[in-house]
Amino acid sequence: xxxxxxxxxxxxxxxxxxxxxxxxxxxxxxxxxxxxxxxxxxxxxxxxxxxxxxxxxxxxxxxxxxxxxxxxxxxxxxxxxxxxxxxxxxxxxxxxxxxxxxxxxxxxxxx
Amino acid sequence: xxxxxxxxxxxxxxxxxxxxxxxxxxxxxxxxxxxxxxxxxxxxxxxxxxxxxxxxxxxxxxxxxxxxxxxxxxxxxxxxxxxxxxxxxxxxxxxxxxxxxxxxxxxxxxxxx
Numbered sequence: 001x002x003x004x005x006x007x008x009x010x011x012x013x014x015x016x017x018x019x020x021x022x023x024x025x026x027x028x029x030x031x032x033x034x035x036x037x038x039x040x041x042x043x044x045x046x047x048x049x050x051x052x053x054x055x056x057x058x059x060x061x062x063x064x065x066x067x068x069x070x071x072x073x074x075x076x077x078x079x080x081x082x083x084x085x086x087x088x089x090x091x092x093x094x095x096x097x098x099x100x101x102x103x104x105x106x107x108x109x110x111x
Numbered sequence: 112x113x114x115x116x117x118x119x120x121x122x123x124x125x126x127x128x129x130x131x132x133x134x135x136x137x138x139x140x141x142x143x144x145x146x147x148x149x150x151x152x153x154x155x156x157x158x159x160x161x162x163x164x165x166x167x168x169x170x171x172x173x174x175x176x177x178x179x180x181x182x183x184x185x186x187x188x189x190x191x192x193x194x195x196x197x198x199x200x201x202x203x204x205x206x207x208x209x210x211x212x213x214x215x216x217x218x219x220x221x222x223x224x
Binding site for chain 2: 040044048092099104
C-alpha cells in the first residue's frame with residue numbers, strides 16, 4: 001500500500017516566520033494532494049500536484065513535487081495564526097478511487 | 112457556499128448495535144467517500160462510491176459496513192454490529208469532476224460503549 005510519511009510531526013512557530021512541511025512517499029506518486037484539517041473538523045483541500053517539478057501557490061502557501069515524484073514540500077511564508085491546524089498530504093492510486101493520507105503535521109502559530 | 116453536511120454530529124451506541132451515519136453531499140457532485148479517523152491517528156479511507164456503486168473499498172470496509180445512496184441526495188454508511196474499535200470520527204466527502212478536490216463534512220463522532 002501507499003505509505004506517506006510527513007515531517008515534522010508537529011511544529012510551533014512564531015507568527016511571521018516561514019516554515020516547511022515535508023511529505024515522502026514509499027512509491028512514485030501519481031498525484032499528491034495537500035489538505036488542511038482544523039482541530040476536530042473535516043479536511044479542506046489546498047492544492048494538487050501531478051507533474052514532477054510542479055510548484056503551486058495559494059495565498060502564502062506554496063507546494064512543490066520533486067522531479068522523481070516521491071517527495072513534496074509545503075512552504076508557508078510569513079505564518080499567521082489562521083494557518084494553524086493539521087496539514088495532511090494525500091495520494092491516490094492510479095485509479096483515482098482510493099486515497100491515502102499521510103501521518104499529518106500539527107502546526108501551531110504563536111501570535 | 113455549498114457544503115457537505117453530516118448527521119448526527121455525535122452518536123453513542125452499545126457494542127453490537129447497528130448504526131447509520133448520514134451525509135448530504137454537495138448536490139452536483141459525482142464522487143462520494145467515507146473516511147474514518149481514530150483519535151490521534153491518521154485519516155483512513157473506507158470506501159468510494161461513483162455511479163451508484165462502490166468503486167473501491169479498503170480492507171477496513173468489511174462485511175459489517177455498507178453504503179447506500181437511497182434517494183439521490185443522502186449518502187449513508189451503515190455499521191451492522193458495532194465493535195469497540197469502531198469508535199472514531201467518520202468523515203463523508205464528495206467531489207465533482209476533479210475527484211481529488213474533495214469537500215469534507217464536519218464528521219460524526221461515533222462512540223461505541
